[in-house]
Amino acid sequence: MSTVRLLVLGSILRRGISHGYAVYNDLTSWRAETWTNVKPGSIYHALEKLEAQGMTRTEASNDQVKLGPSRTEYSITAVGKAEFKSLLESALQNFEIQTFAVGIAYMDMLPRPHVIRLLQNRASALKESAAFLTTLPTEEMPTDPSKHPELVGLWKNYLESEIANTLRLIHSIESGKYAFADEQRGGIES
Structure with a gap:
């Protein structure tokens, strides 16, 4: 079970559309590193894998003013929503404390x-x-x-x-x- 996958999918679902840095900011502001073993590099790796597996799709950026390179923004596909639900259900039944903690973080969904x-x-x-x-x-x-x-x-x-x-x-x-x-x-x- 991938807690990183669950964290990333959940962050994007909460936002609707999100770019990698926003997912990173979510996890940092939630202090996820204190209750999971997630590392910053694993967030971007997870985003790439989720897109390759058809769980996310890239969206046109809504940024009106771009001060640097364009951002890749992601939304969750139906396959990604099903994966999120499955991972969340598993996490809420898991004995492993870090996985269970991620389940608690998203149980309201x-x-x-x-x-x-x-x-x-x-x-x-x-x-x-x-x-x-x-x-x-x-x-x-x-x-x-x-x-x-x-x-x-x-x-x-x-x-x-x-x-x-x-x-x-x-x-x-x-x-x-x-x-x-x-x-x-x-x-x-x-």
Whole structure:
């Protein structure tokens, strides 16, 4: 799953039409480097790949005054919207914290009930994984890493924390917090 792809598509979707520097400015102003592993160069690489794969298309620039070379502006195609929705749905169910963080950043672009279902799926999968970890044998003097009590404990604690975070987020959303695509313009339909 590409968090950079999701970030770039989402930035362009929020703007409607955007050039690479605006996407870069969005991610910088959102301080995305603190909650993802995105690098500035990966933004431009992602833009090139998205266009080559038919997920974005170039648009005529609306700049009336050009002080330098013309900018390439991008909009999202129907294929790109479908990819964004798929990536966003996956991110909202993902165990990996940076991917999940990007899902949270764009969750408002889906309808509220759909987001709740995706988060409930995540919570259920996390609970299953945590339950599985309790069945793993551990050894005080482990013969291999899979039996190390600290390693198993680390993952169990991580999963329990993520379960609590996900349930708290579901509660906030069910309580009416935030505005979602079914309540505002500009979202992706479920």
